[in-house]
Amino acid sequence: xxxxxRFVYGMTVLAALIGVASVAGxxxxxxxxxxxHAEAMTGGSVQAGKxxxxxxxxxxxxxxxxxxxxxxxxxxxxxxxxxxxxxxxxRPNDPANLERWIQHPQQVVPGTAMPDQGVTPxxxxxxxxxxxxxxx
Numbered sequence: 787x788x789x790x791x792r793f794v795y796g797m798t799v800l801a802a803l804i805g806v807a808s809v810a811g812x813x814x815x816x817x818x819x820x821x822x823h824a825e826a827m828t829g830g831s832v833q834a835g836k837x838x839x840x841x842x843x844x845x846x847x848x849x850x851x852x853x854x855x856x857x858x859x860x861x862x863x864x865x866x867x868x869x870x871x872x873x874x875x876x877r878p879n880d881p882a883n884l885e886r887w888i889q890h891p892q893q894v895v896p897g898t899a900m901p902d903q904g905v906t907p908x909x910x911x912x913x914x915x916x917x918x919x920x921x922x
Contacts, residue, residue, distance in 0.1 A: 817919070824868070824918035828881045828911045835916030838909040847900070851920050861900060868918045874898065884917065885910040 821832045836853065839845065845856025849863035870879050874895050877883040886893075888910040891900035905913070 820868070820919045820921060824915045827918060828885070828915040830908070830911030830913070830915030832912075832915045832919055834909075835912035835914070838905075838913050839916060842903050842905060842909070842913075844913070850917075851922075852916075864917060865920055866922055868921045881911075881914055881918075884914045888913050 824830075824832055839850060839853055839856065844850060845853050845858055847858040847861035848856060849858060849865065850856035851865045867873075867879070873879050873883050873887050874891070877887065877894065883894075885907070887900075889905045889907065890902060891898050892902050
């Protein structure tokens with residue numbers, strides 16, 4: 787292979803690697819910003835919310851990104867919940883409404899299939915923080 791062709795090939799590979807690294811950097815920066823924003827909005831912890839989702843077994847009914855065992859189909863998939871306009875089909879999607887829904891779904895929509903699980907106020911903030919990172 788002529789040296790000029792090797793040089794062009796090498797530069798092409800280098801450019802591709804730089805492009806992949808750049809896209810990965812933007813992706814991880816977006817995740818960090820979503821986490822920071824979600825925690826600031828709710829006063830909760832994304833990491834603690836992820837753990838609380840497991841403790842309350844939310845995945846028995848919901849499909850939830852990033853929660854391996856959360857593959858339920860009885861309730862709606864929660865992927866992209868951060869970008870939805872409404873919670874429970876009728877309440878504006880803001881932290882206060884989401885936290886209230888997580889804690890007391892039967893008070894928000896009497897007779898809904900979502901049961902009251904005895905979620906504490908702190909756990910509701912933490913779960914909401916995690917859910918607000920789910921943009922896709």
